Every structure is written in C-alpha cells, then in structure tokens.
Amino acid sequence: MSKDAFSNHPITPEELPQVNSQSFTPLSNTYIKVNLMCRLVFWLMVVSALLIIYWQPWITLHKLLELYLPQVQLAAGGFGLLSSVYGILADKNKGYAIREHDFSYRSGVIFQSVVSQPILRIQHVELKHGPIDRHFGLASLEIFSAGGAMHTFAIPGLPEEKAREIRSYVLTHSDIAAND
Amino acid sequence: MTSYQNQWLKLSPVAIVYFAVQFIKTIGNNLFYLLPAIFVGYNQFSENALIIISGLGALLVFVAISALLKFYFYQYRLSEGRVQIHSGVFQKTHIDLPFERIQNVRFEQPIFYRPTNHVCMLLDTAGSNKLEAKIIALPKNIAESLKQEILAYKTENTHEANDQEPQTNEEQLLNSRSMRDLVIHGLASNRIWIVLGALAPFFNSLSEKFVKGIESFGVDVDALMASSQYAFWQYVLFFFSIAFVVIALMALISILGSVITFYDFKLTRSDDRYIRRNGLFTRHEVVMKLSRLQMIALQQNWLDRALQRVNLKFEQLNANLERQSAGTSGGKIIVPSVTLEEAHNLATETWPNNQLSSINYNPVSKRLAIRNTLIAFWLFVPLAAVLTYFEKTELATASIAAFILSTAFIILSWKRRGYAIDDNFIYLRKGLIGVSYRCFPIHKVQQTTFSQSWFMRRFQLCSVKFVLASGGQTLPFINARIGEELIDSCLYQVEALKKSWM
Structure with a gap:
C-alpha cells in the first residue's frame, strides 16, 4: 500500500464529480477539414466512375441501366453532399x-x-x-x-x-x- | 521444487495416440464437407473397393507415421518459472511462457488417457489465444503438482515477505450434479430446437426418403392418404404421434449430450480457486481464481421456469470467445440446472454480501416498449395496408398478426427489464419468456458509456452501458439523472477504491 496522506471524507451523491458537466474540448479544425475533404473526394470519385461508365464508348450498356444511370448519378452526388454536411455537424459535436x-x-x-x-x-x-x-x-x-x-x-x-x-x-x- | 527442472523432457508414449486421434479428427472435419459427394459417388466406390481399402490403409500408415514424428519432435522444459515447448515436424513452433503470464490452468482427459491416468494440460494466457500452450501428456500426479507450482508462483512473488502458510490442498465441495439434474438440464436446454433448426433445410428430402422407404415395404402412401376408410381424426392422431416420437427422440439426444458433457459434475473450492470437473468421455477441469470472476449470471428459459431450475454462470475474461462451446469453454464456469436455492447459496458463497436473491429491481421507462412498438408498427402495418390494397387478404392478416405478436413480446421484454444497485454491486434483469439476472461488482467496471438519442433527450431518458472484462452490459431507457448518477458513482468507485479487477 502507498503511504499517501489518507483521507476518507464522506461523499454524498450530489458531491460526486459529474461526467456530463465537464467541458469537452472539440477536435482540431484541421481534422474536420481533412475529414470533409476525404468525404468529398470519395463521392467525387463515385460520381466520376459512374460518369465514365456512362460516357465510355467500348461496352454497350443494358437498356435499363442506360435509362436510369443519370438518376443514379444525381442521387449519388446528392447523397454525397448531404453526408458531407452531416459529417461536418458530427465532427463538430465530437x-x-x-x-x-x-x-x-x-x-x-x-x-x-x-x-x-x-x-x-x-x-x-x-x-x-x-x-x-x-x-x-x-x-x-x-x-x-x-x-x-x-x-x-x-x-x-x-x-x-x-x-x-x-x-x-x-x-x-x-x-x-x-x-x- | 521438483526434480525435472531445467532439462528437456519428452512426453509419455500415450501422446502418440493423442496425436493420431487429433490428426484423424482434422481429417474428419474436412471430410465432413465431402460427405454429400461420397454419398453420391457411393456406387463407384463400391466397385473399386480394393483401391479404397488400400487407400485407407495407406492413410492409416500415414497417420501413424505423422503421429510418431510429432511425438518425436515434441519436447518441453520447465525452468526458472517458465514453460518452454518445442513442437512441429516441418513447421516448428517454440513457445516460451513465463508462469506469471498464465491466467488459467486446465486439464483435459480424453478417454484413451484414462487407463494410464495421464492428462492434457492447457495453459491459458490473457489476451491472445495464439499463445495458448498445451502439454499433451503428463501423468496426473506430476500435472497436479505442476499446477500447484504455477498457481503458487504469483502469490509467492507478491507475498515473499510474509511467510505464507502452505497451500491447503483440501477441496471443499460446493456443488455436484446428479444424473437426475443432468436429465433435467438436457430436457430444458434449447439444443433440441437448434438441432431441429439445423435439419430444417433437409426436411423436404428427408420426408421424400421416408415416403419412399415406406413404399419399398409395399405400402402405397398416396392411396392410404386418399382412401376414405380412415377418419380425419386418425390422420391427426397419426401426425401427432409422429411429431411426438420426433420430439422425444430429439429430447433424448439432448439429454445424452447433457450427460456426456456434464457427467459427474463437481464444483469445488480450494482457497481462492474454483475448480470445475466434468465430462463422461473427455474429462475437463477448469480452474478459476475467484478474483478473476467478473459477473454472476442466472439464466432461466421457459422450460427452466416450468421446472424451477436455473443455470448459473461464473463469467471471467472474454479472451477466449472462440472456444466457448457448451460445457468445455475455458472462460465460463457453468453450473447446469441448479435449484433456485442452490443458485443463491452459490452466489452468496462467492460474493457474500450480494443480494441477487433479495433485491428489488427498478423498472425501465415504458418509452422503451412504446419505441419498439412504433418500430414494429411501421414495419408491419403499412405492409398490411399495401397487401390489402392488392387484395392479398391472407398475407395482410398474417402481417397484422405478426404486429400483434411482436407487440406482446415487446411488452413482455420491457416488463422483464430491470436494474438495481447497492453499495457494491449492480444488478440487471432481462429476458422475454425466460429471464436472466446478472450481478457484477461496481469496482470491476472497465469503461462506461452514456448515450441518448434525440427522442430520449426530449423525455430525459438515457441508456447506460457498463463494460466488464467479460463483455458489455447495457441498461436501456432509464431516467437521465439516474443514469448520470450511476455512471458517476461507478467511476468514483473504480477510481477511488483502486481495487484490482483480476
């Protein structure tokens, strides 16, 4: 046993240190920016891959796929933007x-x-x-x-x-x- | 100190059998996937019987040679508080394990070791399971003394100053299970249903085989079914009697399984160690230091409730998740189908001031039931509406029925949820038709989580999670203020008392 000064004050539940009343330090701004950049780059890559599939001259696509590809691209782009915005919010909350x-x-x-x-x-x-x-x-x-x-x-x-x-x-x- | 120190030792020759059996087991496990192919190609096989038999003979010779080689290259040494094992024919493995890293010493006695009274000694380490060492064949008395030495090593190291009184070897019997208890355990454990579930994909082909089999006896099943000479109730009776026979058979298998695993179950205590021994063919022995115990769990499924029995589990470290099979798991000590009184006696014996049997549980918020009902509602009711629109009335009714049923279950499971706290322990209760009670000392908590969804924040609720070395325990939907208090007092106890968790 250590020979520190022994103390044994009574503690009532109200006096306990409280986890939720601490002040939390937010994560660094660089992290938030880097994260945002990564997300945007990822979705940009997804959208451009879809575009490449759409524009490439070598393979003829299935009719159904050709018909709906633009919508899929739009949806991917929109979802990417939304998730990036949500990502900023989430990172700011960490x-x-x-x-x-x-x-x-x-x-x-x-x-x-x-x-x-x-x-x-x-x-x-x-x-x-x-x-x-x-x-x-x-x-x-x-x-x-x-x-x-x-x-x-x-x-x-x-x-x-x-x-x-x-x-x-x-x-x-x-x-x-x-x-x- | 023992005389076999500091020199490389060979195993007893019995180990050759062990290696051979081990080898055949691995082959068998792989062959299992080939079984369908073997059945399909059965005719070709029977034509080339000679080749097959000579092939099998060659395989046996191969097994024998490999077992001999493995035996020849296996050696172990005990020196300066460490175990060293060299093994492997082509791929060599060297294990070097200091005694203080050993968490747990277990014995296994396969049936072929019994005549010569040898055991297989397993040394568990915390953390990774790769570092598990196994001394394949040791005479029982040497293994026993070695175990004492290993387990005493740590205490020796820490209490060198105050001369410890010699280890008392007396073992105090805490609990043993009679044949009757094991039969009850077999009946009540759900393994029957697992077997049935696993068989489900084959039901179709099985019933076809069955019908064909009957037909081969000259019975025309179709005519039998179509004929009007039997009344409807006779068919019902016939069906029920078959169902009864099947269930009885499954129950019998389950009872057999329970007896094989837990035969001659004994839980003993020697000083601060719990020792569990069980098994009909392969004897298992597990030793647990009392200080390593993280949580006591009492579990009852619906059959256990009807039979007034309860399964008691002592849970320690979670390191060996992969090895957790029925009765052989390294981490847990399960005491099967004890009566309520025995369970509470065991719990009080282990942690004297715990109130597992007497404490009153606080309910969790009814919003838990409301939220889950809403989820079920949105899953089933719109589906029912769509189905009605397309005039699939039966399916719509089924969907509504599913909603009502799941609501009933949701309410039941909400009723079962409960929590309680006293000076030293936290108690949790959950279940559906069965029920389970868990109890753990507050100072053994590793980590806490306080979480809230947006809705829960509105109603001032929260979920709390306590992480123990044996896994996480979640307590959902309690008052946020109480949740905060739980976490605060929990962290306070951990940090202020500074008690060890193992």
Whole structure:
C-alpha cells in the first residue's frame, strides 16, 4: 500500500464529480477539414466512375441501366453532399475531456454518447496515424482496456503533439504505476 | 521444487495416440464437407473397393507415421518459472511462457488417457489465444503438482515477505450434479430446437426418403392418404404421434449430450480457486481464481421456469470467445440446472454480501416498449395496408398478426427489464419468456458509456452501458439523472477504491 496522506471524507451523491458537466474540448479544425475533404473526394470519385461508365464508348450498356444511370448519378452526388454536411455537424459535436482519473469522449448528432475510460483500467495505449493523417500532422489515440477490442476507447483527430502529450500523461499516471 | 527442472523432457508414449486421434479428427472435419459427394459417388466406390481399402490403409500408415514424428519432435522444459515447448515436424513452433503470464490452468482427459491416468494440460494466457500452450501428456500426479507450482508462483512473488502458510490442498465441495439434474438440464436446454433448426433445410428430402422407404415395404402412401376408410381424426392422431416420437427422440439426444458433457459434475473450492470437473468421455477441469470472476449470471428459459431450475454462470475474461462451446469453454464456469436455492447459496458463497436473491429491481421507462412498438408498427402495418390494397387478404392478416405478436413480446421484454444497485454491486434483469439476472461488482467496471438519442433527450431518458472484462452490459431507457448518477458513482468507485479487477 502507498503511504499517501489518507483521507476518507464522506461523499454524498450530489458531491460526486459529474461526467456530463465537464467541458469537452472539440477536435482540431484541421481534422474536420481533412475529414470533409476525404468525404468529398470519395463521392467525387463515385460520381466520376459512374460518369465514365456512362460516357465510355467500348461496352454497350443494358437498356435499363442506360435509362436510369443519370438518376443514379444525381442521387449519388446528392447523397454525397448531404453526408458531407452531416459529417461536418458530427465532427463538430465530437470532443474529449480529461480529468485526473479518467478520459471521456463525446460523439454523435442524433444519437449522442459519452464514453468514459478510467485511467486505472487502461491496458495499453496506441498512437495511430495513416498516410493522410500524417501529412496533416494528425494522430488518433487508441486506448485499450480489458473490455476487449470491441470496446476500444479512441480519440481521433488530435494534433500529433497533443496526442503524444496525452499518451505520456497516461503512461506516467500514478494509477497505472500502482496497477503494476 | 521438483526434480525435472531445467532439462528437456519428452512426453509419455500415450501422446502418440493423442496425436493420431487429433490428426484423424482434422481429417474428419474436412471430410465432413465431402460427405454429400461420397454419398453420391457411393456406387463407384463400391466397385473399386480394393483401391479404397488400400487407400485407407495407406492413410492409416500415414497417420501413424505423422503421429510418431510429432511425438518425436515434441519436447518441453520447465525452468526458472517458465514453460518452454518445442513442437512441429516441418513447421516448428517454440513457445516460451513465463508462469506469471498464465491466467488459467486446465486439464483435459480424453478417454484413451484414462487407463494410464495421464492428462492434457492447457495453459491459458490473457489476451491472445495464439499463445495458448498445451502439454499433451503428463501423468496426473506430476500435472497436479505442476499446477500447484504455477498457481503458487504469483502469490509467492507478491507475498515473499510474509511467510505464507502452505497451500491447503483440501477441496471443499460446493456443488455436484446428479444424473437426475443432468436429465433435467438436457430436457430444458434449447439444443433440441437448434438441432431441429439445423435439419430444417433437409426436411423436404428427408420426408421424400421416408415416403419412399415406406413404399419399398409395399405400402402405397398416396392411396392410404386418399382412401376414405380412415377418419380425419386418425390422420391427426397419426401426425401427432409422429411429431411426438420426433420430439422425444430429439429430447433424448439432448439429454445424452447433457450427460456426456456434464457427467459427474463437481464444483469445488480450494482457497481462492474454483475448480470445475466434468465430462463422461473427455474429462475437463477448469480452474478459476475467484478474483478473476467478473459477473454472476442466472439464466432461466421457459422450460427452466416450468421446472424451477436455473443455470448459473461464473463469467471471467472474454479472451477466449472462440472456444466457448457448451460445457468445455475455458472462460465460463457453468453450473447446469441448479435449484433456485442452490443458485443463491452459490452466489452468496462467492460474493457474500450480494443480494441477487433479495433485491428489488427498478423498472425501465415504458418509452422503451412504446419505441419498439412504433418500430414494429411501421414495419408491419403499412405492409398490411399495401397487401390489402392488392387484395392479398391472407398475407395482410398474417402481417397484422405478426404486429400483434411482436407487440406482446415487446411488452413482455420491457416488463422483464430491470436494474438495481447497492453499495457494491449492480444488478440487471432481462429476458422475454425466460429471464436472466446478472450481478457484477461496481469496482470491476472497465469503461462506461452514456448515450441518448434525440427522442430520449426530449423525455430525459438515457441508456447506460457498463463494460466488464467479460463483455458489455447495457441498461436501456432509464431516467437521465439516474443514469448520470450511476455512471458517476461507478467511476468514483473504480477510481477511488483502486481495487484490482483480476
């Protein structure tokens, strides 16, 4: 047992620290922009692939397909735009909060959720950055608990600097040290 | 310390049988997919009997040689608190496993090990299942002492200062299952219906075969059905008696399965360990450290309710999801078909101050039922309207009936939902016709989730999820304020008490 100053004040339910009254830090603006760009590029590719199919001279298309292809293109384009707009909203709603003993991550527009991960229960931490993330200096922080891969706690779109800071905060945290 | 330390050891020769059986099993599993082809080509096979038989002979020789080789190349060593295993003929595998990484020690005793009293020792690690080590054949007494050594290793390491009293080897019997209990378990477990479901695609061809079979005895089924010499009720009786025979047969299979898996079931406790032993042909032994236990679940399906029995499950780590089959799973300890009283005794024995049997459950919001009914409504009623429009009255009626039925089930399942909390534990209840109760210590929670949809926010409701090392538990549609309190006090207990979860 550690020989810290022992305290044992009574705590009433009203005095407990509250998860939902924390102020959440929104994700970085770069992340939102990069995400938007990725989505737009993806849908642009879908629409242009459909266009190529429509205009290409080599294969004659089935009549039904030829008749409805323009509508499909329009629908794909419209859906792409809508989902991109929704994506901006969703990304703006994402945010994280760090307390002395736990992390929380908030997300969702219609279905909102707040996931909280006590630092004491962290098994290991991973920094992930794909090629696009790396180019923009972003990283996502993945935190694994014994709950299994299904319940990985992840904060995406952190500036790389910040992500490293949080990771070292976790690794040097007294709760983790006490756990070993 | 034992004398076999620090040198490479060979297995007992019995292991050759094990390797051979293992090999035949894998071949058998692959052959399973070829079965239809074999049946189709049966005639050709019978013409070339000689070739087939010599082929089988060659296969047997091959099996024998490969088993011998595998036996020859398998060696293990125990040294300095670690197990090392070298195995493989062409593809070598080297396993090096420190004792403290071993989560669980299990024994398996296939039927051919029994005369020589050998066991197969399985060493589970947390996390990946790739690192599972298996010492194929050990004499029982050596395996037993080795197990003590491995399990004692950790405690030795942590409590080196205060001289621990020697491990008491006394095992206290907590529960055993009699033949009668196993028969009840076989009857009540749903495996009958799973078998029936799996057979469903073949019903058509089976019944054709059946009719042809009868016809080959000189009975003309069509004429029998068409003739007016039997009254309608006789056909009904005939149908029911056949159905009865089929169900009785299935029940018998299920009882047999239950007896084979759980024969001579014993749950014992030695210090802080629970040990489960069961099996008719292959004896299984699972050891669980009490501190690794994450959740106690009591499950009753409708038949269990009628028979006043309950299946009790001790759930630990979730690492071996893939290996979870009926009675052989590594992670769970299931005590089949105990009476309510026995179940509660076991639960109190394990976690003395839990109130699984006495606590009152709070209901969840009725909006859960309303939302699900609305979903069912939009699924079935417009469909019924469209069907009526196209004058398919029967289908429309069926759709409406489906809506009414699902509404009934939705209300039933809402009624079953419940939750309760005391100083140390959270209790959850759910079910449909059957019911299941779960109970877990608050300090073992790994992660919490608070979620709300737009509608739930309007009615100040929320769903809460607690993630344990054995999996996630969801509590839907409770008052948002209560949900927040649950999460806050849960996080507080985890972070302030700093108790270990394993």
